[in-house]
Amino acid sequence: MNKAEQFIQSRLQERADKGILRALSSTNFPIDFSSNDYLGFARSAELKIRTATTLGQIPHYKNGATGSRLLSGNHNFTEETEQAIANFHQAEAGLIFNSGYDANVGLISSLAQRGDTVIADELIHASLIDGARLSHANRYTFKHNDLNELEAKLKVAKGNIYVLIESVYSMDGDIAPLVEINKLCHQYQAQLIVDEAHALGVFGDHGVGLVQMLGLEHEVFARIVTFGKALGCHGAIVLGSTNLRTYLINFARSFVYTTAAPIHAIAAIHSAYQMLIKTDYTTKIKSKITLYLNLLKDSNIPTIQSTSAIQTVLFNNSSEAKAAAQSLQIKGIDVRAILSPTVAEGKERLRICLHLFNSDLEIKKLVNELKTLKHE
Ligand SMILES: Cc1ncc(COP(=O)(O)O)c(C=O)c1O
Known part of the structure; x- marks a missing residue:
C-alpha cells in the first residue's frame, strides 16, 4: 500500500473505530420524516406537469x-x-x-x-x-x-x-x-x-x-x-x-x-x-408542526426548541442516536441519526422533518415511538 492509500485507510479506520463512518444508502422507509421535501414538491404530480408544460413553451x-x-x-x-x-x-x-x-x-x-x-x-x-x-x-x-x-x-x-x-x-x-x-x-x-x-x-x-x-x-x-x-x-x-x-x-x-x-x-x-x-401552504405545514409539538408536550424527551419543520431528539452519543434511528426504521419510519462531526460530539440526534404530506396518524405514530426511546 502506498503512502496515500495508507493515509486514506487510517482516516477511514479512525471513523470506523468511533462508529461514525459515513456510507451511502439508497434504503428509504415508507413514512418520510427525513427528507427536506417539506411541501411535498419533490413528489408532486402537479409540479411534473407544470414543468413539462413550461418546457413545451x-x-x-x-x-x-x-x-x-x-x-x-x-x-x-x-x-x-x-x-x-x-x-x-x-x-x-x-x-x-x-x-x-x-x-x-x-x-x-x-x-x-x-x-x-x-x-x-x-x-x-x-x-x-x-x-x-x-x-x-x-x-x-x-x-x-x-x-x-x-x-x-x-x-x-x-x-x-x-x-x-x-x-x-x-x-x-x-x-x-x-x-x-x-x-x-x-x-x-x-x-x-x-x-x-x-x-x-x-x-x-x-x-x-x-x-x-x-x-x-x-x-x-x-x-x-x-x-x-x-x-x-x-x-x-x-x-x-x-x-x-x-x-x-x-x-x-x-x-x-x-x-x-x-x-x-x-x-x-x-x-x-x-x-x-x-397557493399559500404555510398554514397547513404550521398545523403539522403544531400537532407534533402538542403531542410531544409534557414528555421529557430532550429536544432543541423549534417552531420550524425541523425537529430534533437529542442523545449523548452516536451509538444511542444510531440505535434510535434503527428502531424507528424497523417500524417503517424514515428518521436519520445525525452524528459528529456534522454536529458536536455529545449532541448527536435524530433530525425529524415534518411535511405537508405526513398524515396526522403518521405524526402520532412517530411521537408514540419517540416516547419509547431510551436516553442514557
Ligand atoms: C443551510 C443550508 N445552506 C446551504 C445548503 C446547501 O444547499 P444545496 O443542498 O443546494 O447545495 C444546505 C443544504 O444542505 C443548507 O442546509
Missing part, C-alpha cells in the same frame, strides 16, 4: 446547458426566472447557482477580501464556512444566536464586515434573532448575509421566508435561497442588489467556472415558484 431547448453562463450556457428563460424569483422575494436582483453549496462558497469567497472580517454563527452550514475559508479575510465565530458575543466580535472587526447566519438552522431547526442581529449589523456597519434554505416555503406569506416575514428584505445585504428543500428541485439563488449580481457574475468562481444548470432544471424551479405564488 421553450422552443428547441437543449438537454444540457452546453457551457457556463458566461459562454454558451445562458438563456433568456434563466434570466427571466431569476428576475421573477427576485420579485417574489422583493429583492432587486438574483443570480442562480447550481447548488446552495456553490452559491455560498461563491458569494462569501468572492466578497470577503484580505483585511476584511467574516463573523459567523458557530452553527452555520459548511458551505458558508468553506466560502469564508477560501477568502483571505479574518474569520471569527460567535456562540450560536448569542448577541453579546456577536457584538464583542463586531467591536474589534476590521475592513468590510460580513455577518453570516441562517434564518432557520439546518440541524437544530431553531431560528436566528434576525431583528436584533440586523440592528447590531447596522450599528457596526456590517453586512448581514442570511441563508434561508430552510425558511423558504415554511415562513412568511406564501413561504417567502423569514427575512420578508419580518420586513427585513431591504435591510439585509444578501440572502441565499436554495431550491433543494421546500421547492423540491435543485440549485439556489443569491438575492441582493443589481450591483452584487454583476459582481458575482464577474468574481464568484463557483458561478463562472461551471456548466450552467440545464433548462429543464430551471423550468422545474420556475414552475415550483408558480406553485408557491398560487
Whole structure:
C-alpha cells in the first residue's frame, strides 16, 4: 500500500473505530420524516406537469446547458426566472447557482477580501464556512444566536464586515434573532448575509421566508435561497442588489467556472415558484408542526426548541442516536441519526422533518415511538 492509500485507510479506520463512518444508502422507509421535501414538491404530480408544460413553451431547448453562463450556457428563460424569483422575494436582483453549496462558497469567497472580517454563527452550514475559508479575510465565530458575543466580535472587526447566519438552522431547526442581529449589523456597519434554505416555503406569506416575514428584505445585504428543500428541485439563488449580481457574475468562481444548470432544471424551479405564488401552504405545514409539538408536550424527551419543520431528539452519543434511528426504521419510519462531526460530539440526534404530506396518524405514530426511546 502506498503512502496515500495508507493515509486514506487510517482516516477511514479512525471513523470506523468511533462508529461514525459515513456510507451511502439508497434504503428509504415508507413514512418520510427525513427528507427536506417539506411541501411535498419533490413528489408532486402537479409540479411534473407544470414543468413539462413550461418546457413545451421553450422552443428547441437543449438537454444540457452546453457551457457556463458566461459562454454558451445562458438563456433568456434563466434570466427571466431569476428576475421573477427576485420579485417574489422583493429583492432587486438574483443570480442562480447550481447548488446552495456553490452559491455560498461563491458569494462569501468572492466578497470577503484580505483585511476584511467574516463573523459567523458557530452553527452555520459548511458551505458558508468553506466560502469564508477560501477568502483571505479574518474569520471569527460567535456562540450560536448569542448577541453579546456577536457584538464583542463586531467591536474589534476590521475592513468590510460580513455577518453570516441562517434564518432557520439546518440541524437544530431553531431560528436566528434576525431583528436584533440586523440592528447590531447596522450599528457596526456590517453586512448581514442570511441563508434561508430552510425558511423558504415554511415562513412568511406564501413561504417567502423569514427575512420578508419580518420586513427585513431591504435591510439585509444578501440572502441565499436554495431550491433543494421546500421547492423540491435543485440549485439556489443569491438575492441582493443589481450591483452584487454583476459582481458575482464577474468574481464568484463557483458561478463562472461551471456548466450552467440545464433548462429543464430551471423550468422545474420556475414552475415550483408558480406553485408557491398560487397557493399559500404555510398554514397547513404550521398545523403539522403544531400537532407534533402538542403531542410531544409534557414528555421529557430532550429536544432543541423549534417552531420550524425541523425537529430534533437529542442523545449523548452516536451509538444511542444510531440505535434510535434503527428502531424507528424497523417500524417503517424514515428518521436519520445525525452524528459528529456534522454536529458536536455529545449532541448527536435524530433530525425529524415534518411535511405537508405526513398524515396526522403518521405524526402520532412517530411521537408514540419517540416516547419509547431510551436516553442514557
Ligand atoms: C443551510 C443550508 N445552506 C446551504 C445548503 C446547501 O444547499 P444545496 O443542498 O443546494 O447545495 C444546505 C443544504 O444542505 C443548507 O442546509
